[in-house]
Amino acid sequence: MTARPVIALDAMGGDSGPAAVIAGAELARERYPKLLFRFYGDETAIRAELARAPRVGAEAVVVHTATQVLGTDKPSQVIRRGRGTSMGLAIEAVKAGEAQALVSAGNTGALMSMAYLALRTMEGINRPALAALLPTLKNDSVVLDLGANVECDAENLIQFAVMGAAFARVVLGVERPRVALLNIGEEELKGTEELKEAAMLLRAVDLPMRFEGFVEGDKIGQGNVDVIVTDGFSGNIALKTAEGTGKLVTGLLAEAFKTSWLTRLGYLLSRGALRALRAHLDPNAHNGAVLLGLNGIVVKSHGGASVRGIANAIGVAHDLVVADVARKISDDLANFHAHRPAAVDLTSAK
Amino acid sequence: MTARPVIALDAMGGDSGPAAVIAGAELARERYPKLLFRFYGDETAIRAELARAPRVGAEAVVVHTATQVLGTDKPSQVIRRGRGTSMGLAIEAVKAGEAQALVSAGNTGALMSMAYLALRTMEGINRPALAALLPTLKNDSVVLDLGANVECDAENLIQFAVMGAAFARVVLGVERPRVALLNIGEEELKGTEELKEAAMLLRAVDLPMRFEGFVEGDKIGQGNVDVIVTDGFSGNIALKTAEGTGKLVTGLLAEAFKTSWLTRLGYLLSRGALRALRAHLDPNAHNGAVLLGLNGIVVKSHGGASVRGIANAIGVAHDLVVADVARKISDDLANFHAHRPAAVDLTSAK
Numbered sequence: 001m002t003a004r005p006v007i008a009l010d011a012m013g014g015d016s017g018p019a020a021v022i023a024g025a026e027l028a029r030e031r032y033p034k035l036l037f038r039f040y041g042d043e044t045a046i047r048a049e050l051a052r053a054p055r056v057g058a059e060a061v062v063v064h065t066a067t068q069v070l071g072t073d074k075p076s077q078v079i080r081r082g083r084g085t086s087m088g089l090a091i092e093a094v095k096a097g098e099a100q101a102l103v104s105a106g107n108t109g110a111l112m113s114m115a116y117l118a119l120r121t122m123e124g125i126n127r128p129a130l131a132a133l134l135p136t137l138k139n140d141s142v143v144l145d146l147g148a149n150v151e152c153d154a155e156n157l158i159q160f161a162v163m164g165a166a167f168a169r170v171v172l173g174v175e176r177p178r179v180a181l182l183n184i185g186e187e188e189l190k191g192t193e194e195l196k197e198a199a200m201l202l203r204a205v206d207l208p209m210r211f212e213g214f215v216e217g218d219k220i221g222q223g224n225v226d227v228i229v230t231d232g233f234s235g236n237i238a239l240k241t242a243e244g245t246g247k248l249v250t251g252l253l254a255e256a257f258k259t260s261w262l263t264r265l266g267y268l269l270s271r272g273a274l275r276a277l278r279a280h281l282d283p284n285a286h287n288g289a290v291l292l293g294l295n296g297i298v299v300k301s302h303g304g305a306s307v308r309g310i311a312n313a314i315g316v317a318h319d320l321v322v323a324d325v326a327r328k329i330s331d332d333l334a335n336f337h338a339h340r341p342a343a344v345d346l347t348s349a350k
Numbered sequence: 351m352t353a354r355p356v357i358a359l360d361a362m363g364g365d366s367g368p369a370a371v372i373a374g375a376e377l378a379r380e381r382y383p384k385l386l387f388r389f390y391g392d393e394t395a396i397r398a399e400l401a402r403a404p405r406v407g408a409e410a411v412v413v414h415t416a417t418q419v420l421g422t423d424k425p426s427q428v429i430r431r432g433r434g435t436s437m438g439l440a441i442e443a444v445k446a447g448e449a450q451a452l453v454s455a456g457n458t459g460a461l462m463s464m465a466y467l468a469l470r471t472m473e474g475i476n477r478p479a480l481a482a483l484l485p486t487l488k489n490d491s492v493v494l495d496l497g498a499n500v501e502c503d504a505e506n507l508i509q510f511a512v513m514g515a516a517f518a519r520v521v522l523g524v525e526r527p528r529v530a531l532l533n534i535g536e537e538e539l540k541g542t543e544e545l546k547e548a549a550m551l552l553r554a555v556d557l558p559m560r561f562e563g564f565v566e567g568d569k570i571g572q573g574n575v576d577v578i579v580t581d582g583f584s585g586n587i588a589l590k591t592a593e594g595t596g597k598l599v600t601g602l603l604a605e606a607f608k609t610s611w612l613t614r615l616g617y618l619l620s621r622g623a624l625r626a627l628r629a630h631l632d633p634n635a636h637n638g639a640v641l642l643g644l645n646g647i648v649v650k651s652h653g654g655a656s657v658r659g660i661a662n663a664i665g666v667a668h669d670l671v672v673a674d675v676a677r678k679i680s681d682d683l684a685n686f687h688a689h690r691p692a693a694v695d696l697t698s699a700k
Binding site: 074109135136137147150151182184185187189191192216217218219220221222230232233234236237238239240241242243244245246247248249250251252253256257259260262263265266267268269270271272273274276277280281 | 485486497500541571572586590594599617618
């Protein structure tokens with residue numbers, strides 16, 4: 001932990017390029033005046049934006065590169081020729097210890113593959129997991145894995161639970177987060193063998209979390225748990241389905257308001273409240289998915305994130321660095337392994 | 351096919367018992383005057399309701415039983431002692447040929463297990479799949495499997511695609527339904543091996559459907575495909591997450607309208623349009639999940655379905671019987687097996 005955390009920023013990632021990234025950094029700097037930034041990408045473009053960002057500009061380091069990862073690049077292509085890109089250099093900065101975290105709004109698959117290859121997993125973690133905050137009726141909930149791993153065994157799920165709980169303590173400020181495994185029923189006998197085994201082990205060991213067993217997909221939006229753990233396939237399906245349904249309902253709502261002059265007037269009168277609803281669901285308010293479990297903090301911003309969205313993603317990176325989340329995860333895992341039951345006998349639990 | 355389809359009704363399933371079931375049958379009879387019903391459950395309660403249902407009452411067969419499956423019963427318990435229940439007798443009626451379809455609003459797990467054991471799968475189908483309609487921005491889409499099978503291989507997914515397409519032709523009236531596999535990306539190389547193999551085989555064979563490849567969870571709500579095929583784990587997660595998100599957004603909306611007298615007035619003016627929105631998303635308008643692939647048509651109504659919801663579920667059963675959906679599925683499967691590539695070589699496609 002340094003007194004002044006350094007964040008490496010991929011200035012070329014995302015739909016709005018350097019303009020949004022640097023304005024986002026400037027906004028984040030308002031909240032975290034000690035933050036330092038290293039920018040990777042087209043130097044001319046970056047310097048032009050920094051001229052408009054006085055807080056960040058004075059102390060910024062700019063590393064020029066002419067290449068960048070495109071949204072259409074496949075992970076396999078990126079691994080071959082991604083090292084010199086703005087994203088690749090930002091990752092290398094974390095690996096070299098020049099920065100403690102990196103934020104990129106670029107290609108998710110490329111970021112996960114390159115970061116995994118360059119930074120490697122922390123000791124005790126077999127696979128990294130992509131975690132993000134989802135809006136609920138109450139506070140936000142952490143959901144992971146959102147797509148880093150198509151298939152997961154019980155050990156992966158337990159590691160995700162530990163990482164998700166540590167993330168929730170930092171980002172949601174909950175001391176003993178309520179953690180649950182996503183399943184197709186709440187009864188102990190439901191779901192895959194991996195889920196049953198993970199549930200049994202999480203029940204058996206005392207960790208800095210409250211393990212709540214299984215939850216179903218319709219409970220995600222209720223906000224009764226702080227961390228929802230699942231494999232990357234189901235997590236991705238749940239996240240995207242939630243996004244799609246949110247758009248479906250708000251799309252139908254917009255149409256509904258257009259049906260007559262009466263409903264148009266109704267819309268005008270309710271506008272302020274509807275704006276609050278949109279804000280509650282706005283992905284920019286929840287921006288910053290984190291690839292947890294690597295030797296270094298990797299934050300993925302939405303490609304279409306606004307300036308405020310980028311600032312939020314930088315804020316997440318800042319909080320994780322300051323709280324030293326990696327050490328929390330290591331400690332909890334060590335504690336888990338010290339107390340786990342010697343052998344798991346799933347049949348006796350049936 | 352009989353000239354007058356007979357539907358077996360589990361009168362005791364669902365939250366409202368015989369009252370909703372019989373009123374639902376009466377409403378369905380308005381639309382389908384040729385339908386005949388067999389009711390299973392408490393005869394006194396059923397007769398009391400039939401006295402208020404003149405269309406159905408005159409020709410109804412009532413089979414008394416004092417036992418019923420409870421919502422809390424586990425599938426294993428039900429298999430041991432479920433045969434004499436109202437649900438079990440309705441299933442037996444289909445098996446014995448006394449009815450062509452059954453509708454129950456009871457315990458889903460019990461219904462799936464008992465129906466599977468009693469009716470067995472159709473020739474060419476390894477496992478039945480639970481299919482239902484989901485609302486989208488356009489027409490409804492069919493999604494399956496919604497939870498009958500936790501894990502699926504490529505062969506299962508192909509059978510689900512064939513069954514889902516046949517279901518869509520009958521229920522949505524689309525001649526060549528657009529069919530897609532639910533995945534975590536749209537590129538050919540994404541997802542599990544099962545998904546890749548199923549996609550390759552569906553691409554290779556000409557079936558009465560348009561195979562559209564992979565779709566992600568956020569596309570479900572857009573209605574650009576008619577049938578979405580997935581394993582029962584992911585399908586259940588997607589369905590429940592969509593339900594939960596729908597409730598989250600409409601819950602936040604209701605709160606938003608309560609923030610001031612202005613927004614309350616806005617709500618009053620927009621009420622009609624909002625009612626139309628609710629109707630579009632109302633589960634009762636989409637009621638009737640179907641367990642496809644068994645020797646007999648099994649329709650599961652929501653436990654909390656309204657009279658209109660029950661009538662819709664009966665309508666789905668009626669349409670499937672009249673269209674002889676089982677024969678459509680058999681023909682399509684035979685066609686698929688006659689033309690499938692001799693050996694699947696996944697590596698050559700990469």
